[in-house]
Amino acid sequence: MLWLMLLGALLPAMLVLFVAVNGISHDEPFRWAYYFDMQVQIMGMLMCPALFSLLIGYLFAREFQERTINNLLTGPHSRLAVVASKFIIAIPVLLSVQLLTFLLMLGGGFLFPGAVDAFTWSMLADEAWKFCLLLLLQYALTPISAAVALLWRSYIPAMGLGIFAVISEMIIMQSKYIMYYPWSATLNLATNMFPDRNSASIGYTTMAIVCVVPLLFIAAYFRRADVHSG
Amino acid sequence: MGQAILQVQGLCKHYKGVKAVDGVDMRLNQGDIYGFLGQNGAGKTTTIRMMMGLIRPSSGSVKLFGEEVGKGSNAVLRKVGSVIEYPGFYPNLTAIENLDLHRRSMGIKDKRTLEESLHTTGLWEARNRKASNFSLGMKQRLGIARAILHGPELLILDEPTNGLDPMGIKEIRLLIQELAQKRKITILVSSHILSEVEQLATKVGIIHRGVMLEESTMNELKHKNRQYIGLQVDDFAKSQALLREELGIRDCRMEDDGWLRIYDDDRQPGEMNRLLVRQGIEVSSLVAMKDSLEDYFVRLVEGGAARG
Incomplete structure (x- = not known):
């Protein structure tokens, strides 16, 4: 899990770094504003959907794979409490990844001296806010991954969902339905990439539905499901 | 209780x-x-x-x-x-x-x-x-x-x-x-x-x-476990036939463990031994035994299977 988190944080930081290096090699000057935008876009478009889905799937399905689920569910706790604890523990896990990525990316920016624009604290605060918003919105999508992992009792389908989310999101981003699709809505809400199609009310409604429906499904399914693993 | x-x-x-x-x-x-x-x-x-x-x-x-x-x-x-x-x-x-x-x-x-x-x-x-x-x-x-x-x-x-x-x-x-x-x-x-x-x-x-x-x-x-007499002989088929014919023992069976088991409370071991030896069968062991849980389990399960 720790390695997954480290790798998950390192990968987007490296990707952003390579994009910046590539730009400089093509005589494009380094700009902090562009560098920050790129960070949020890469995180929102590529890394968060795939990585968070994998991490959440792993958090939930691992109990079945290690057969520790029997012990968890035969304790004096309700099944809902067990599920809720998983969602709670997901917060520091996802927060750590996001924070580490942010710091690595930020540090990476200082490797490029002679930026055209000046690095300002307000720029940093704006960037940090976008990362927080992205984390919050991506966290709202975790119940789908959790539901998939619980249904198949494996993190592989959750990982598949993450990859599907990345690909489908890129396709939907080209259309006018950005705010109706949870992963593209997340990205547009956090980055405002397409301001003309950025309807916050539609976006947040989409997010709320996508968050609540899987949660209700998990609550109903997991409470009733027979647990055979182990 | x-x-x-x-x-x-x-x-x-x-x-x-x-x-x-x-x-x-x-x-x-x-x-x-x-x-x-x-x-x-x-x-x-x-x-x-x-x-x-x-x-x-x-x-x-x-x-x-x-x-x-x-x-x-x-x-x-x-x-x-x-x-x-x-x-x-x-x-x-x-x-x-x-x-x-x-x-x-x-x-x-x-x-x-x-x-x-x-x-x-x-x-x-x-x-x-x-x-x-x-x-x-x-x-x-x-x-x-x-x-x-x-x-x-x-x-x-x-x-x-x-x-x-x-x-x-x-x-x-x-x-x-x-x-x-x-x-x-x-x-x-x-x-x-x-x-x-x-x-x-x-x-x-x-x-x-x-x-x-x-x-x-x-x-x-x-x-509940039944007592039986366990015999180890050099010719099981002949011994089984003799015990049935000469002594009228009905519940006599050969088990996988190499013992001939006689479930008949009335018979004396000496009587069986004499009969078998007289007929030229070598009796290497003759002991009074009791069914183990395994025996009982097998009997019960076989009975259950037959009922089912």
């Missing part, structure tokens, strides 16, 4: 028309070591999972300490420790870390329980080894350590000797006996290894194809 710790009534579990468990009744009294016997796939684990609320019965009820298992039965599970099928642990954590996680989840403040459990199960020396490096026998003991950590009144062990070598089996047996005697824990242990249960249990339940064929105390079972 002691206080009922566990009562199972008419417990059924059906999967798409297949009856995995069919109308099982059980009763565990305080202080019992209950041997839950059955072949692989007989329905032992399914029954235990229903007892622990892991799967829902199709019908019937399970009462733990007088309280029905189901919604809101979480508090009563505090009095129960269990190891179901295979004890799962977080492989990257050490033995003591795994136990500590359980301690905290059970809301136990006293850290000395960790030490006590590890000492009882003989794992204190291995406490700082990762669970992934444990042998199956050690994992079984660690599972028991975790199950007894919170001081349960009832311990449910599902096939705790599965996959263990003879030494491992003996260690687990001694551990179970110690827990019952010293900690006064009521224990339910499921197994398909009959000889183990025979040495351990005070009460036995025999399940076959989801149906509870018999539930009785070990003493009752011993009385």
